[in-house]
Amino acid sequence: MTAAPHKISARHVNVFYGDKQAISDVSIDFDRDVVTALIGPSGCGKSTFLRTLNRMNDTIPTARVEGEIDLDGEDIYAPEMDVVQLRARVGMVFQKPNPFPKSIFENVAYGPRIHGLASNHTQLSDIVERSLKRAGLWDEVKDRLSDSGTALSGGQQQRLCIARAIAVDPEVILMDEPCSALDPIATAKIEELIHELKGRYAIVIVTHNMQQAARVSQRTAFFHLGALVESGSTSDIFTNPRQERTKDYITGRYG
Amino acid sequence: MTERASIGTPAPTDWRDAAHQRRMAKRYGAERRFRWLGLGAVLMSAGFLVVLLVSMLSAGVSGFVQTQIALPIDFAHSRLTIDPAKLRGPGADLALAAADLGGATDAAAIAAYGPEGDALLSDGAWTRVRDQLKADPSLLHRRATVWVPAADRIDIAAKREGAPADEAIVAKLNAAHALKTSFNSFFLTSSDSTDPTMVGIWGALKGSLLTMFVTLLIAFPVGVLSALYLEEYAPHNRWTDLIEVSINNLAAVPSIIFGLLGLAVFLNTFHLQRSAAIVGGLTLALMTMPVIVIASRNAIKAVPPSIRDAAFGIGASPVQVVFHHVLPLAMPGILTGTIIGMARALGETAPLLMIGMRAFITAPPGGLRDPATVLPVQIFLWSDQVNRGFVEKTSAAILVLLVFLLAMNGVAIYLRNRFETRW
Incomplete structure (x- = not known):
């Protein structure tokens, strides 16, 4: 399956909430070692689309997905696809930091534990340490791993959530406006972290912040009213958009 | 377009004029009245509690003395x-x-x-x-x-006011140092009797313990599992709406109806032992379950969806999400509902009368299938007695029931605080 040209490729994806169509006919590819930014005005469906990539929409009873989304050439909506494994392979970081009300160690160790990635406590501790280091949080929390994860600051909580996501060794990380609840300094740290993580994972990030998209991503996709208007390399989208709507949006005419 | 005179630049509001002063005074008055009303309500309920405790203690303490x-x-x-x-x-x-x-x-x-x-x-x-x-x-x-x-009439004469002849006997016995009062440990270790000087509460206490044990064993798991299923798994359609309405109605059904249900189902259909703690426990479990289901559903609903997202997002299966995250976070609320339900079950008399737990039973039950009675029924039976010696025993039994209730609530509050998560 390594022959698949793209890490994730979505073809003619439609998403419905009841009778209302939220996404219409979106086809887009996401590559390894690339950060792709999904931008667009509020309510344009970019978060909805992001949530189709690891089937988080399954938890919403009225949501219905049509079309095909392949991960390494396998259709993730095929009946034989195990959604639990899928979500381990495609990790997610949410808009609001949502650590479990457990210790910092337990927050990171939870994923490896339920997926059986560590056979003893030493291995588990190694995974926790490695993940926290990779998330740039280790130096700040190494002396208080048994403190509650909810006692950290907002930016630290979000990095803890990133550490939690990478602890299960995913192939793709989905980030749904990961900095929208954070102050500029914490945001800068997360962006730095995205840069460092880029070499290991395919990252898809939804953001409202155009500068952030320009700073962290190599590719950008612009969504409007549930449709994919334009996608391409970030520099092209920002300097030389092909579509009038894209240009209007990134120059701040609406959105 | 013609401009109305009222639109345009209004005169600046004078926040100190008489109208504003009046409004302010009215607002402060409302605040004050509300505070006094609230304080009054709290004091009134505290007063009732004090009256209850004092009257029970003054009447009941002598029941522990013989x-x-x-x-x-x-x-x-x-x-x-x-x-x-x-x-x-x-x-x-x-x-x-x-x-x-x-x-x-x-x-x-x-x-x-x-x-x-x-x-x-x-x-x-x-x-x-x-x-x-x-x-x-x-x-x-x-x-x-x-x-x-001593015989109950001597007992009464020695403690309070008895018949003149009995008072004379007491005086004579006292003079001969042949009379003493001591703590009645027998009251805590024996069971019902026709003679008020020989009665004890242990039989009823043990009956209550066994009955509550059965109730908790059935109502807690069934109630919590029903709530979890309805909240986390069940589709939202007309059938689940119907179930929800039924459960809410069940919680409001008078308890004696549950007694009739227990009589019809457990005694007449399943032919379980009459007056047994297991039948009482099952009947009370039927009554307690809706309370636990409703409280548990509310507690489960209150678990933030972001926690579910986080767990699903990392690849937890629905069962793992429920048992690793939702249930622990909902546990304090579930336990609160369970305390309320169990406290109600502990104090319940009517449904147990229907299944024969009002029998005169002089030995503590040896097991779940032995004839038993429970504290509130015992209190009811003693309060019905003609013999004056039972008055203080009734109050003493009420004290035992209150202590039992407080102990049960204490354990539950301790457990709830242990499960409490700080955010």
């Missing part, structure tokens, strides 16, 4: 003929009863206090003599003084 009479018995010269070897082992009670220890006790009382002497003693006084003999068989060969419970 008047005893000194009874000199000369075992060596009594009519009692029994082989001391028989005083050991399980046959001792039978042997002593057969040897007419009761008659010997009455005879000793008549010898000590005149022809009416045996009427001064409680009907069960000889059992106390029996216990003494069993504890110390050497008594059989000598003269000894045994303290035995």
Whole structure:
């Protein structure tokens, strides 16, 4: 399956909430070692689309997905696809930091534990340490791993959530406006972290912040009213958009 | 477009004019009145609680105290003929009863206090003599003084106001130092009796314990699992709406109806033992379950969706999400609902009357299938007695019930605080 040209490729994806169509006919590819930014005005469906990539929409009873989304050439909506494994392979970081009300160690160790990635406590501790280091949080929390994860600051909580996501060794990380609840300094740290993580994972990030998209991503996709208007390399989208709507949006005419 | 005069630049608002002052005074007044009303409500309920506790304590404490009479018995010269070897082992009670220890006790009382002497003693006084003999068989060969419970009319005269004749007897006995009051440990260790000086609460207490055990064992898991299923798994359609309405209605059904249900189902259909703790427990479980389901559903609903997202997002299966995250976070609320439901079940009388738990039972239940009664039913039965000696026993039993209730709530609050998560 390594022959698949793209890490994730979505073809003619439609998403419905009841009778209302939220996404219409979106086809887009996401590559390894690339950060792709999904931008667009509020309510344009970019978060909805992001949530189709690891089937988080399954938890919403009225949501219905049509079309095909392949991960390494396998259709993730095929009946034989195990959604639990899928979500381990495609990790997610949410808009609001949502650590479990457990210790910092337990927050990171939870994923490896339920997926059986560590056979003893030493291995588990190694995974926790490695993940926290990779998330740039280790130096700040190494002396208080048994403190509650909810006692950290907002930016630290979000990095803890990133550490939690990478602890299960995913192939793709989905980030749904990961900095929208954070102050500029914490945001800068997360962006730095995205840069460092880029070499290991395919990252898809939804953001409202155009500068952030320009700073962290190599590719950008612009969504409007549930449709994919334009996608391409970030520099092209920002300097030389092909579509009038894209240009209007990134120059701040609406959105 | 013509501009109306009122639109345009308005005069600046004068926040100090009389109208604003009046509005302000009114607002402060409303705040003050509300605060006083709230304080009044709290004080009123606290007052009722104090009145309840004081009246129960003043009437009930004497129920834990017993008047005893000194009874000199000369075992060596009594009519009692029994082989001391028989005083050991399980046959001792039978042997002593057969040897007419009761008659010997009455005879000793008549010898000590005149022809009416045996009427001064409680009907069960000889059992106390029996216990003494069993504890110390050497008594059989000598003269000894045994303290035995006084008859209820003497007991009442000694504690409060009795009939003039009884008061005179009490005065005489007191003068002879033949009367003492002591803590009635018998009240906590024995069961129901027709003689108020011999009654105890242990049978009812144990019945309550067994019944609550069954109730908790059935109602808690079934209630919590139902709530989890309805909240986390069940599709939202007309059927689940119907179930929800039914559960809410079930929580409001009068308890006696559950008694009839228990009678019809557990006794008439399944032919379980009448008056048994298991039937009582099952019946109360039916009554408690809706309360636990409703409280648990609310507690589960209150778990933030972001936690579910986080767990699903990392690849937890639905069962893992429920048992690793949702249930622990909902546990304090679930336990609160369980406390309320169990406290209601503990104080329930009506449904248990329907399934025969109001029988006169003189031995504590040995197991779930033995005839049993429970504290509130015992209180109800004693409050119905004509004999005045039962008045203080009723209050004493209420005190025991309140202590039981407080202990149960204490355990539950302790557990709830242990599960409490700080965000």
